[in-house]
Amino acid sequence: MKTNVVSTKGGWKRTVKRAAVAAGAVGTLFASWVYGSTEARLQARYDVRVAPLAVPNEYETIARGEHVVRALAKCTDCHGDDLGGGIMVDSPMVGRLVAPNLTSGEVARRSDEDLLRALTHGVAPDGRPLVVMPSHEIGELGEEDLAAIIAYVRTAPPVRRELPPLRLGPVMRVLFATKQVDLLPAEKIDHARARTKAPSPEPTPAYGEYLAKSGGCYGCHGPALAGGPIPGMPPGSPAAADIRSERIGTWSFEQFDETLRTGVNPEGRTLADLMPWRATRKMTDVEMRALYSYLAKKPAGATASNP
Ligand code: HEC
Ligand code: HEC
Numbered sequence: 001m002k003t004n005v006v007s008t009k010g011g012w013k014r015t016v017k018r019a020a021v022a023a024g025a026v027g028t029l030f031a032s033w034v035y036g037s038t039e040a041r042l043q044a045r046y047d048v049r050v051a052p053l054a055v056p057n058e059y060e061t062i063a064r065g066e067h068v069v070r071a072l073a074k075c076t077d078c079h080g081d082d083l084g085g086g087i088m089v090d091s092p093m094v095g096r097l098v099a100p101n102l103t104s105g106e107v108a109r110r111s112d113e114d115l116l117r118a119l120t121h122g123v124a125p126d127g128r129p130l131v132v133m134p135s136h137e138i139g140e141l142g143e144e145d146l147a148a149i150i151a152y153v154r155t156a157p158p159v160r161r162e163l164p165p166l167r168l169g170p171v172m173r174v175l176f177a178t179k180q181v182d183l184l185p186a187e188k189i190d191h192a193r194a195r196t197k198a199p200s201p202e203p204t205p206a207y208g209e210y211l212a213k214s215g216g217c218y219g220c221h222g223p224a225l226a227g228g229p230i231p232g233m234p235p236g237s238p239a240a241a242d243i244r245s246e247r248i249g250t251w252s253f254e255q256f257d258e259t260l261r262t263g264v265n266p267e268g269r270t271l272a273d274l275m276p277w278r279a280t281r282k283m284t285d286v287e288m289r290a291l292y293s294y295l296a297k298k299p300a301g302a303t304a305s306n307p
Pocket of ligand 2: 212
């Protein structure tokens with residue numbers, strides 16, 4: 001009887017030991033699968049040719065470019081106010097996301113075609129897919145606005161800033177490997193799509209839709225604009241708000257305008273800094289009205305065609 005118990009205990013211990021060894025093996029297998037599959041996607045090469053685009057070096061084009069960069073496409077949110085680049089996220093588990101310096105060094109020496117490939121396809125000159133650069137949204141911009149961005153970026157005074165390399169932490173790797181987070185816009189962009197022209201800048205829902213899709217509202221507020229946690233942000237970051245017509249439609253234009261210009265909503269609450277109101281405050285009255293007319297009346301259930 002006694003020996004039996006001991007041997008049972010021993011058996012149990014052996015089983016636990018075996019299970020632990022097996023779990024360790026599965027863990028190691030999982031870790032190497034995560035690393036291998038994410039590296040394969042990061043090291044993939046996209047052979048994308050872009051049609052040339054005339055970039056006029058005129059005052060109006062450069063001024064329009066400055067507005068698109070700072071108020072609409074919000075490049076400055078990630079690349080910095082001086083476009084000299086910056087660290088977006090740096091955490092041991094999530095990793096380090098770095099937006100490069102656009103004013104000096106490697107990127108400033110790129111050709112117009114190279115910049116256009118980055119902006120609209122999310123692909124670097126060597127075919128590498130860019131990480132987190134929102135080209136699926138920027139690529140929604142019309143040709144004139146894309147040309148204006150390039151014209152303006154070329155005029156930015158050179159900034160000397162050394163930035164550390166990009167690094168994906170273990171949590172980000174797992175989310176990316178299991179497709180819970182999109183890190184590579186190049187994977188979802190239709191690389192055969194033709195460039196388009198912007199709708200005319202009037203206070204219409206069509207122009208508002210253009211501004212919402214190219215302006216990142218869908219990227220943070222989600223494909224249905226219903227809000228929720230923002231993919232890729234470190235744990236504890238504020239969730240995006242619900243901005244469907246059920247909510248925005250109950251606001252007057254003045255309330256919407258004030259929220260996007262001051263970062264304080266109609267209930268008097270100061271919004272988290274993650275909401276880029278310092279960019280949206282620079283929108284023109286026509287743009288603000290267009291965006292409002294689109295968001296306030298957007299049919300329930302409508303989603304971005306190319307989120
Ligand atoms: C959400 C943050 C974010 C926004 C907004 C953003 N970028 Fe980027 N961008 C990045 C990151 C991150 C990279 C680096 C990706 C990499 O190296 O894999 C990048 C890379 C680039 C590159 C480099 C491509 C190369 O050749 O190596 C260019 C050019 C660029 N961005 C321009 C812009 C412009 C212009 C805008 C606005 C129209 C913009 N970006 C908006 C995050 C952003
Ligand atoms: C980088 C991510 C990000 C982008 C891009 C973004 N938002 Fe937001 N937005 C947020 C977050 C986060 C909140 C919630 C802040 C809070 O609750 O403190 C928010 C809140 C709001 C609110 C306030 C809602 C309320 O009920 O108080 C409005 C309105 C809004 N966003 C509209 C927009 C529009 C329109 C765009 C596109 C032009 C946009 N946002 C782009 C992250 C973003």
